[in-house]
Amino acid sequence: MNTLFDPIKIGDITLANRIVMAPLTRNRAIEGNKPGPLTVEYYRQRASAGLIVAEASPISPTAQGYLDTPGIWSAEQVEAWKAVTGAVHAEGGKIVLQIWHVGRISHTSLLPAGEVPVSSTDKAADASTFTRDGFIPVSKPRALRDDEIPALIDDYRRAARNAIGAGFDGVEIHAANTYLIEQFLRDSVNERSGPYGGSVENRARLLLEVTNAVIAEIGAGRTGIRLSPMTTFTAPRDSNPQATYGYVVDQLAPLGLAYLHMIEGETGGTREPEGAPAFDYAALRSRFPGAWMVNNGYTKELGKQAVSDRLADLVAYGRPFISNPDLVRRLRDGAPLNELRADKLYGGGAEGYTDYPALAA
Template sequence: MPSLFDPVTVGDISLANRIVMAPLTRNRAIAGNKPGPLTVEYYRQRASAGLIIAEASPISPMAQGYLDTPGIYSEEQVAAWRQVTDAVHGAGGRIVLQLWHVGRISHSSLLPGGAAPVSSTARPAPTKTFTKEGFVDVSVPRALADEELPALVEDYRQAARNAIAAGFDGVEVHGANTYLLEQFLRDSVNDRSGPYGGSIANRARLLLEVVRAVAGEIGAGRTGLRLSPLTTFAAPLDSNPQALYGYVVEQVAPLGLAYLHVIEGETGGPRQPEGAPAFDYEALRRAFGGTWMVNNGYSGASAEAAVASGHADLVAFGRPFISNPDLPRRLKSGAPLNELRADKLYGGGAEGYTDYPALA
């Protein structure tokens, strides 16, 4: 039986173990929305993960939705991320970058010229975002015109090219957590007509165009995709999640992606959210046929069982990696985990970021 601690090859990337550090927004970018020296140290400390998925990074200035999140669209950002990837590789790790467009989950104060956020719809999201003024209601978005979408796809393509130039081993397309691509996917948000609205095939069109563009640019073996069929962070569920996400997976399966990263249930919440329909993740896995990464509330024991039973090939951990830079060692030895300082998750400096102790 495979073990959580066995090496594995994921597409074109060889991993030392099957423990993945999930992408985690920490709001510590420096001027120019660049990763700074603290971020270099933060990821270096966690290089014993089989794979690090670096925090979601806006693909363009219009893609930003939160204060101080590091982007991947300027030369300066690419150079700054190169310091991160060099540090991780120097410590023996592997790291990919999550490509992010928040869509309507943004505020005009974060966008060029005070522009309105863009989305599949002109309806605002029922949530807040983090700005210089603290948490505020998101701004009312503007619905993207169909003729604007090819340029958006090119932004993803360029961001993938930039990530490879920055030394990343690959990228993960963020199609989850009700951000832009999922705003097009779900009929609870997408109220448009035409080629990108209405039917499942039309609503999935943008995500599939993005994934194909990214895989065509850097290779499918360096491209992953994240999905969250039952997450309701800032949007209701689709009327038929099984059919929608089943279609997406069937369409991406022939591409030969490095992996599919699936959040089981509500992100950071129950695996079977109250009122949500039962969801057959195994059906998606069979349709995909490739490397399968699971995420949401796994412990060391449940992660080991998931890999040993064949339920998953890789298991992603979020918050445990924040407070335990040496998480793989702790899981293997059964050592206790450091307590998370929840008040230090977003923004600030080294405290609650790079000062968690590793085992002696």
């Protein structure tokens, strides 16, 4: 019987345990959208996780949607990330980078001059984003033209190549939380015609083309992908999420991915929102032969049961890792957890970032 604390090999990556630090946007990048010294220390402190999925990182200047998120498109960013990966590896940890395009969840003030957000649609989301002026409504997007999509896919390809160059053990394609890829996937957002709209096969085309491009660049064994069938973070659910995401998983199954990262329920920790339709995650898990990572509101007990019952191979923890750099030890020893300072989540300096205490040696 497997436990949270047993090692596992996922694709080409061998992990010391099955506890994953989920990707967490913290808005602390320095000039040039680079990770700085505080970010190096932040990840070093948490390197006892079997795997760290580093925070979502825009693949290009026009992919950004929140203030001070570290990118992966420039040579300077690659060099800065090397300090992070080196620190994690020196502590014996493994780390992958989540590569990200926010689509319409952005604001013109965050993008190069004259640019507007892009999406599958030209309709604005009912959402806000974090800017120099605090949280403000997102800007109206324009719909990507079909002939622009090859260049977008090349941005993902370059980001994956840059991540490996920066020393990451792999990448996680962000296809969740209603960002760009999911804006194409869901029929609640995608109203296109042509090769990227209409049928589920067409709506899933971008996700699959990006995945195959990343695999061709860095190998399937270093590629993971994140999905969120039931979240309504900035958009309604698909009209038939079981069928849509079932199709996606069936297409991903033969590719040899390192893992599939499934957000259960609503993003942010609500596992079974009141009134939400049922979703059969186990049906998807049974159709995917690779490592299956679960996420959203997992406690030690729920995570232990998921692994022992073979409902999951890996369990990702988000906010508990923010306030507990030694979360693996605390879960193993049954130690109490530090209280999260929610007012220090986004932006700022060391406070609420690198100053949470670890247990005494």
